[in-house]
Amino acid sequence: MLFNMKEVAPLLHEVKTIAVVGAVDKPSRPVDGVGRTMIDMGFEIIPVHPKRSTVWDIPAFKSVTDIPVPVDVVDLFRAAPFCPDHAREVLKMAPLPKIFWMQSGIVSPEARAILEGSGIVVVEDRCLKVELQALGITR
Numbered sequence: 001m002l003f004n005m006k007e008v009a010p011l012l013h014e015v016k017t018i019a020v021v022g023a024v025d026k027p028s029r030p031v032d033g034v035g036r037t038m039i040d041m042g043f044e045i046i047p048v049h050p051k052r053s054t055v056w057d058i059p060a061f062k063s064v065t066d067i068p069v070p071v072d073v074v075d076l077f078r079a080a081p082f083c084p085d086h087a088r089e090v091l092k093m094a095p096l097p098k099i100f101w102m103q104s105g106i107v108s109p110e111a112r113a114i115l116e117g118s119g120i121v122v123v124e125d126r127c128l129k130v131e132l133q134a135l136g137i138t139r
Contacts, residue, residue, distance in 0.1 A: 008121055011098050012137055015072040016044055018128070019064050019097070021086055022077035023047035023055040031077040034103070034129045041132065042139030046071065065092050073099040075128050076106060083108035087115050096120055101128050 020035050023045075027033075035056055039045050046069075047055035050062050061067050064074055064086070074090050074097050076083060083102060090100055091114070099121045102108060107124045115122050132138075 008099070008123060008131075009135055011072075011121060012132060012135055014098070015132075015137070016139060017046065017069065017071050018043050018073045018075050019046045019048050019061075019067055019071045020055075020075050020077065021048040021064065023049050023060060024052070025055045030103075034075075034077075034127065037129050038132070041129075041137075043132075044139075064089050067093070070095050071097045073097055073101055073128065075101045075103065077103050078106070080106050080108045080111075083111035084114055087111040090115070090120065091118060099123060101126070103127055104130075 018038060022031055023035055025032050035045055039056060046067055047058055047060040048064055049055060049060050052060045054060055076086055078086060087100060090097060096118060097120060100115055101123045104125055104127045112122045
């Protein structure tokens with residue numbers, strides 16, 4: 001499903017757990033500020049990075065398929081060419097997340113096509129933190 005704020009806003013109000021793919025705790029990187037802010041907002045953040053064991057002092061997972069708890073949103077901080085592979089990984093998650101979110105500047109028609117018909121809402125080129133703040137959503 002393509003992004004539609006009327007459809008996404010109610011889903012965002014239900015979000016508790018967010019997997020951040022490409023998570024790194026380097027202050028110069030946008031993902032660091034977004035991740036820390038969402039932690040401060042009370043969300044359960046699950047870092048995903050193939051080479052790190054922790055990010056933000058939270059255990060990190062190599063892949064979304066390694067996460068042992070249900071995830072509401074998979075938030076991607078990866079370049080567009082990597083998004084189709086992440087979309088395929090997401091389809092192996094059980095249960096499936098509600099939202100596949102590609103951060104500002106990231107657009108992948110191929111990832112969108114892979115997830116079409118899965119029931120997962122696809123959001124492209126938007127900042128999850130900004131949308132949560134705009135809606136006044138915290139946990």
